[in-house]
Amino acid sequence: MEVSPKARNFLWCACTNTLPVRAALKRRQIIEDAHCRCCPNSNETLFHALMGCERIQSLWVDYGCEAMIDGGEDMEFLDLFLKWILAQRIFRQVEDFNSYTQCIYVGLCRPHLSRPNQWCSSPDELVKINANAALNEEGWVGMSAMARDKEGKVLFSVVRRMKAWWPSDVAKAKAIHMAMCWPRKQGLSKVIIESDSQVIISRLSKAAIYYSDLDAILGDIIFLCSDFLFVEFSHVERDGNYVAHHLARVVPLGYEQCWVNHCPSVVCPYVLMDTLSLN
Numbered sequence: 001m002e003v004s005p006k007a008r009n010f011l012w013c014a015c016t017n018t019l020p021v022r023a024a025l026k027r028r029q030i031i032e033d034a035h036c037r038c039c040p041n042s043n044e045t046l047f048h049a050l051m052g053c054e055r056i057q058s059l060w061v062d063y064g065c066e067a068m069i070d071g072g073e074d075m076e077f078l079d080l081f082l083k084w085i086l087a088q089r090i091f092r093q094v095e096d097f098n099s100y101t102q103c104i105y106v107g108l109c110r111p112h113l114s115r116p117n118q119w120c121s122s123p124d125e126l127v128k129i130n131a132n133a134a135l136n137e138e139g140w141v142g143m144s145a146m147a148r149d150k151e152g153k154v155l156f157s158v159v160r161r162m163k164a165w166w167p168s169d170v171a172k173a174k175a176i177h178m179a180m181c182w183p184r185k186q187g188l189s190k191v192i193i194e195s196d197s198q199v200i201i202s203r204l205s206k207a208a209i210y211y212s213d214l215d216a217i218l219g220d221i222i223f224l225c226s227d228f229l230f231v232e233f234s235h236v237e238r239d240g241n242y243v244a245h246h247l248a249r250v251v252p253l254g255y256e257q258c259w260v261n262h263c264p265s266v267v268c269p270y271v272l273m274d275t276l277s278l279n
């Protein structure tokens with residue numbers, strides 16, 4: 001088969017029903033919402049993602065193949081694979097997906113090139129939000145986000161704690177997602193989101209999304225960018241993300257806790273250290 005390894009991997013996952021569609025990710029508690037981003041009334045099952053979704057159906061119609069997907073949810077993708085010519089269109093979609101996301105989101109996500117090992121404040125009217133996650137052996141994941149202005153003053157801090165067996169990158173991406181849900185509630189529309197995960201920041205800055213568990217979360221984060229007037233993703237070395245690192249270890253009252261204009265007292269010394277380092 002003359003296709004790229006990425007397309008081959010995609011086809012294998014589609015035929016074995018292991019593609020990380022949103023319904024599958026929700027079953028595994030990686031995301032909370034299984035709805036298709038384009039069709040609010042449908043869950044994104046394998047059938048929906050490849051055949052049922054409105055966004056995809058026009059592709060089938062364009063190539064005069066709509067009759068082939070009439071089998072509804074009962075149809076196995078493997079059957080469809082035998083109708084090979086159609087699958088080629090799907091490969092094309094995978095190949096094109098990165099350039100597509102770049103075209104749409106490139107204006108929002110400018111790569112941040114400096115990698116300081118100490119925290120720097122945001123310029124002018126921007127708010128910097130540091131995010132991080134902490135995992136422990138009992139399966140608890142702590143996620144944190146702290147927003148500060150250009151003088152280092154805390155605008156809000158949030159902690160969420162839940163049981164989940166996530167790899168570190170997935171937990172850090174979930175923390176960024178949580179961090180991006182809060183600014184609008186506080187009336188903030190221009191933000192720099194900072195994390196010590198270089199992989200995640202580099203992928204978000206390029207809007208490079210493929211098909212994996214992590215990518216589903218990165219896709220959700222990029223989707224949230226449209227709520228803002230300005231978003232930049234910034235990488236900082238671990239030493240520069242100390243505040244979020246310690247905040248992620250704070251146990252909230254209940255599932256999630258937010259402190260507006262201040263932070264838990266155990267984190268105050270680290271905030272002070274960052275503020276002093278600005279001068």
Ligand SMILES: [Zn+2]
Pocket residue numbers: 036037038039042048052053054055
């Ligand atoms: Zn859909």
